[in-house]
Amino acid sequence: MKRRSFIQKTALTSGALSLGGAFSYAQTHxxxxxxxxxxxxxxxxxxxxxxxxxEDPIDQLNFMADQGFTAYEDNGMKSREVALQEKMAETMQKRGMEMGVFVAHKIYWTEPNLASGDTEKRAEFLNDIKSSIEVAKRVNAKWMTVVPGHVDLRLNMGYQTTNVVESLKQASALLEPHNITMVLEPLNFRNHPGLFLTESPQAYEICKAVDSPSCKILFDIYHQQIQEGNLIPNMEACWDEIAYIQIGDNPGRKEPTTGEINYNNVFKFIHSKKFDGILGMEHGNSRPDKAGEQAVIDAYKKVDDFL
Structure with a gap:
């Protein structure tokens, strides 16, 4: 049996997780x-x-590539050690994988920040964007996720929107010279009650107001199925501002084919638009262990073969 080269073995770092003496994926595949x-x-x-x-991150990246996946996303990439970020970026480059989104800033789940217009909260957000630019360069990321945070119940929605737009304009000015795009993610009311940004038309309005190539929409199919439904028409209506898509079936937020969403038709629509961006698999596995992981791979093969 031909073994994977020593290069992939040496891509491990002290910051990576290990299996304590067990053979790595690279040694056995x-x-x-x-x-x-x-x-x-x-x-x-x-x-x-x-x-x-x-458990090793580098082995997991190699496994993904060996299954045919050509992209990878990592919400927590910013918090990983620099050495590991560099090794992951090196592995992705070698394996022909694109880096997807990571979360760019501290998200305020229960209190207002950008919607409030608070100057200190805005400064904190902009500093987070600055530090995220360095991470994006390190891992070759073109996109980063932004969530404007909780609503401010003391302010009219029009004022809140103006405050958010101003913060995003300033962030866009930081991102544009680096050709990096922040993607705004509307989130559903059930999983994340009280957030400012919830629906695709709202995200579309904000992106048009910011008017920058560095401010676009992250259309999360799972969230929008719960929040507004009407998936394909809503995607069509705001298509020119969508730069990134995420996946999850409903109910359960698991892989396609496990819930109510007709992913055959949704992916067929996306493919028909010649979408060249990334579709993040931001969901869990419907079944545990190796069989459940293989089921995820098989589900994507099934819906992708429909295209």
Whole structure:
């Protein structure tokens, strides 16, 4: 059996997780196995295939690439050690994988920040954006996730929107010289009650007001199915501002084919638009262990083969 080269073995770092003496995925995998050729850039995350690939982040990236996934997303990338970020970026480059989103800033889940117009909160947000630019450069990321935070119940929605738009304009001025895009993610009322940004038309209005290539929409199919439904028409209506898409079926927020969303038709629509961006697999696995992880891979093959 042909073994994976020593280069991938030495891509491990002290910041990476290990299996305490067990053989790594790189040592045991048959690299002659043909990867699936997906039509869209689906992006798994760490932990999604940890039983099949092992706990080590580099092994997990290699496993994803071996299955045919050409992208990867990591909400927590910013908090990882620099050495690990660099090793992950090196591995992705070698394996032909694009880096998807990471969370760019502190998100205020229960109190207002950007909607309030508070100058200290705005300064904190802009400083987070500045530090995220350095992370994006390090890991070759083109996109970063922004969530404007909680509503301010003391202010009219029009004033809140103006405050958010002003913060995003200032952030866009920081991002534009680096060709990096923050993607605004509307979130549903059930999982995240009380947030300012909830629906795609609202995100569309804000992006048009900011008017920058560095401020676009992250359309999370799971969130928008709960919040507003009417998925394909809403995506069509705001398509020119959508730069990134995330996936999850409802109910349960698991892989496609486990819930009510007709992902055959949703992906067919996205593919018909010649979407060249990333579709983040921001969901859990419906079943545990190796069988559940294989079920995720099989589900994506099934819906992708429909295209």
């Amino acid at each position: 048959n690299s002659k196995k043909m990867a699936h050729s997906f039509n869209l850039k689906y992006a798994p995350h760490l932990g999604m295939f940890k039983n099949l690939a092992g």
